[in-house]
Amino acid sequence: MQAFPSFCSLDQLLPGETAWVHHVDGTDDLSQRLCDLGLQQGVEVELLGKAPWGDPIRLRVGNWRLGLRRREAARILLQKFSPR
Amino acid sequence: MTAEKPITIALVGNPNVGKTTLFNALSGLRQHTANYPGVTVEIKKASVNHKGRQIDLLDLPGAYSLAARSPDELIPTQILLGLHCVECRPDVVVAVVDATNLERNLYLVHQALEVDLPLILCLTMVDMAEASGAHIRLDLLSERLGCQVVAVQPVKGKGIEQLLDKVLEFQEKPLPVPMVWPEELITETKRISGLCKTGTPDFMVRRALFDKDGEAAKDLIMENRAIADALILARKNLADIGFVLPQAESIHRYADIRVRISGVQNSPKGNRNWTDRLDAWLTHPVAGTLFFLLAMFLVFESVFWLAAPAMEWMSSVHEILADWILATLPQGPFTDLLANGIVQGVGGVLVFLPQICILFTMLAILEDTGYMARAAFLVDNLMSRCGLSGKSFIPLLSSLACAVPGILSTRVIEDRRDRLATILVAPLMSCSARLPVYTLVVAACFAPALGHSPWLGGVVLFAMYMLGLILAPLAALLLKKTLLRGPTPLFVLELPRYQIPNWKSVLHKVMDAAWSFVGRAGSTILAAMVLIWAMLYFPSTDENGKSYPKEIRELREAEKGEEALVLQAKWRENSFLGTTGKAMEPIFRPLGWDWRLSVAAIASFPAREVVVGTLAQLYAQEEEEENLVQALQGTDSPLTPASGLSLMVFFALCCQCVSTLVVIGRETKSWLWPLFTFTYMTTLAYAGAWIAFQLGTWIWG
Numbered sequence A: 001m002q003a004f005p006s007f008c009s010l011d012q013l014l015p016g017e018t019a020w021v022h023h024v025d026g027t028d029d030l031s032q033r034l035c036d037l038g039l040q041q042g043v044e045v046e047l048l049g050k051a052p053w054g055d056p057i058r059l060r061v062g063n064w065r066l067g068l069r070r071r072e073a074a075r076i077l078l079q080k081f082s083p084r
Numbered sequence B: 001m002t003a004e005k006p007i008t009i010a011l012v013g014n015p016n017v018g019k020t021t022l023f024n025a026l027s028g029l030r031q032h033t034a035n036y037p038g039v040t041v042e043i044k045k046a047s048v049n050h051k052g053r054q055i056d057l058l059d060l061p062g063a064y065s066l067a068a069r070s071p072d073e074l075i076p077t078q079i080l081l082g083l084h085c086v087e088c089r090p091d092v093v094v095a096v097v098d099a100t101n102l103e104r105n106l107y108l109v110h111q112a113l114e115v116d117l118p119l120i121l122c123l124t125m126v127d128m129a130e131a132s133g134a135h136i137r138l139d140l141l142s143e144r145l146g147c148q149v150v151a152v153q154p155v156k157g158k159g160i161e162q163l164l165d166k167v168l169e170f171q172e173k174p175l176p177v178p179m180v181w182p183e184e185l186i187t188e189t190k191r192i193s194g195l196c197k198t199g200t201p202d203f204m205v206r207r208a209l210f211d212k213d214g215e216a217a218k219d220l221i222m223e224n225r226a227i228a229d230a231l232i233l234a235r236k237n238l239a240d241i242g243f244v245l246p247q248a249e250s251i252h253r254y255a256d257i258r259v260r261i262s263g264v265q266n267s268p269k270g271n272r273n274w275t276d277r278l279d280a281w282l283t284h285p286v287a288g289t290l291f292f293l294l295a296m297f298l299v300f301e302s303v304f305w306l307a308a309p310a311m312e313w314m315s316s317v318h319e320i321l322a323d324w325i326l327a328t329l330p331q332g333p334f335t336d337l338l339a340n341g342i343v344q345g346v347g348g349v350l351v352f353l354p355q356i357c358i359l360f361t362m363l364a365i366l367e368d369t370g371y372m373a374r375a376a377f378l379v380d381n382l383m384s385r386c387g388l389s390g391k392s393f394i395p396l397l398s399s400l401a402c403a404v405p406g407i408l409s410t411r412v413i414e415d416r417r418d419r420l421a422t423i424l425v426a427p428l429m430s431c432s433a434r435l436p437v438y439t440l441v442v443a444a445c446f447a448p449a450l451g452h453s454p455w456l457g458g459v460v461l462f463a464m465y466m467l468g469l470i471l472a473p474l475a476a477l478l479l480k481k482t483l484l485r486g487p488t489p490l491f492v493l494e495l496p497r498y499q500i501p502n503w504k505s506v507l508h509k510v511m512d513a514a515w516s517f518v519g520r521a522g523s524t525i526l527a528a529m530v531l532i533w534a535m536l537y538f539p540s541t542d543e544n545g546k547s548y549p550k551e552i553r554e555l556r557e558a559e560k561g562e563e564a565l566v567l568q569a570k571w572r573e574n575s576f577l578g579t580t581g582k583a584m585e586p587i588f589r590p591l592g593w594d595w596r597l598s599v600a601a602i603a604s605f606p607a608r609e610v611v612v613g614t615l616a617q618l619y620a621q622e623e624e625e626e627n628l629v630q631a632l633q634g635t636d637s638p639l640t641p642a643s644g645l646s647l648m649v650f651f652a653l654c655c656q657c658v659s660t661l662v663v664i665g666r667e668t669k670s671w672l673w674p675l676f677t678f679t680y681m682t683t684l685a686y687a688g689a690w691i692a693f694q695l696g697t698w699i700w701g
Helices: A029-036 B019-027 B071-081 B099-112 B126-131 B138-145 B160-170 B183-195 B202-210 B215-223 B226-240 B247-261 B274-282 B287-305 B307-328 B333-350 B353-369 B371-384 B390-398 B403-412 B416-428 B432-445 B456-481 B503-537 B548-557 B561-574 B576-591 B595-603 B610-618 B625-633 B641-653 B658-668 B672-700
Strands: A007-009 A018-024 A044-050 A057-061 A064-068 A076-079 B007-013 B031-034 B043-050 B053-059 B092-098 B119-124 B148-151 B492-494
Touching: A018 A029, A029 B247, A029 B492, A044 B274, A064 B274, A064 B371, B007 B019, B007 B071, B007 B099, B007 B160, B019 B043, B019 B053, B019 B119, B019 B160, B019 B503, B043 B160, B053 B160, B071 B215, B092 B099, B092 B160, B099 B119, B099 B126, B099 B247, B119 B138, B119 B160, B138 B148, B138 B247, B148 B160, B183 B202, B183 B226, B202 B215, B202 B226, B215 B226, B274 B287, B274 B371, B287 B307, B287 B353, B287 B371, B307 B333, B307 B353, B333 B503, B353 B371, B353 B390, B353 B403, B353 B503, B371 B390, B371 B492, B390 B403, B390 B416, B403 B416, B403 B503, B403 B658, B416 B456, B416 B658, B416 B672, B432 B456, B432 B610, B432 B625, B432 B641, B456 B641, B456 B672, B503 B576, B503 B595, B503 B610, B548 B561, B561 B576, B576 B595, B576 B641, B576 B672, B595 B610, B595 B641, B641 B672, B658 B672
Parallel strands: B007 B053, B007 B092, B092 B119, B119 B148
Antiparallel strands: A007 A076, A018 A044, A018 A076, A044 A057, A057 A064, A064 B492, B031 B043, B043 B053
């Protein structure tokens, strides 16, 4: 455990790296959709891979797989240590 | 027993949970697709008899949330809230849930539990969850959620009877409210309820609060305009205490779901499974792209080559049928209409049925295995550069076979503007009906026998395909920058688990597509063919009042074949279509066409494949392509390389297909868009053909 929380946005994750959702930024359609899909605080996400030209990206969210554009992924803020 | 009212059940659930497979297992083949005016999405319906009671089934499109974000998701919301224009609220909700992904799937269930309808939770893929080590305690889940839980395996038919039993048993059981909302939300709900007409349920008010501009809010505001302000105020009050909508709904529900399912299953490991291992290859920037290109190549090869024998057989059947009718029935307009108008015309279109069936089989397999989502993932970057998303790729690709299934497959696109842009440019892709036109003109104008390079024909053919492939994305970009301008749509794409396709579900999709195609051939195309026939047949007497068909028959009987053909040509020329063509000739002269090419082009507006037959008839030759090619190569032929090129470009770019226009009308629920498509494509075709003629004249003189 680190002494202070280290945040990063989902688009900065490296392939194979795991982190935990802290919150989704904004109140628009995109953030509501991501929240509805269960991108809630504490959910584990892993960057599985990238499409040609590095966009969109492929994620594991808990137990299912999601494709997102980098611009959309940038709205999801992560913490790099397990909250549980 | 029979006097009892049928029970209506609605199947709701996330996409890719096996909802349609369950529906197919429940209904067998007794189902039909309901289409409503003003709605782009279809609802599948079926009726079954269980223990003497009629049960009506509604298969609703997949949704992640009642806070609807796409036309697909609107349907479950409208039906569960009782706001749908046609369908009533169901008596029982069957919530289909993927056992391997309980938490996310239960979100929609959590919302649906509140709408005061009996709900039965139906778990699918329990075997898969067990295999990954996640045992689910059904009794505990049922107790925690306060609803009945059934595990089903639709493919094996397991649990189906049990599910129907529960529907009969629990159709009238009231439901406990599963969620304790914050005190402030309850207060605000009560305040707004006071403004609504009496009897408005609390869940309606809560949905109105949660979904700004949602269906529930619209419905309440329509009754009392003061509610609009009350909702805004309530949302503000709630935000002040930290309940910030819209996220607060999901935060509270997910927190509640986690509490309720703790201990129900031993926590599933999010380990890499074989879907991930396969995806490491299939979505790899290099290996995945190569596989994708190979898969697309195989799909289209199979569409052309597997369908060829069936198409030849079908086309010989209608030729034989037409000949038999001409030989057997008494001569006269009716026989001619039957043989040349209906059998040849509609048959000429039905010939494409094998291609449609094979294409849809391939697409259904790609979709049911889960690969389609990967294809969309791979090409999204490329497609986003022309203002579309990865989800538009498959429809455009399908349009290379036929625009009709291509347009039908745009239903997976959530964003209205994206879907519309895809629909409007899909007819620009060179479909299989253009191929006969291209081959005919290439053979007549660019054959090596005419002194052209042996490569030229292939190059011209390739250029025709490239024309559509380049112009369609450009047109989409233009549309997205002008008429369909709007915010960049979301690309939030679930990548479902790979699975072996269920042949029943594939068969259902193929049959649906085949029937709607046959239905169109039997209506629109039939009408167009009869019209074309009539315009070529009448007037059937010459200026002296002599009957053309009678004279031709007499000449044939006197073995004066040549003269009969000349007379036939004269008849065509003087027919309504012929005179129209002559009147239109000045319009088409800049394209290098004479009246015969003009007539052929005009006659081909209902269906472009008509052109070959029309030219054959106009050149008074037997309807065999080799003879037609020779006639078109002849010295009196209007078809030079330049005019041939302009004809091909015209056919490549023009929307000469009534079926496509009808489908666009049906899918966009408006006559404006087919009209727009027709206008822009005809303009583009005319301009393109003019440029092609100038270019051709410059190259070949």
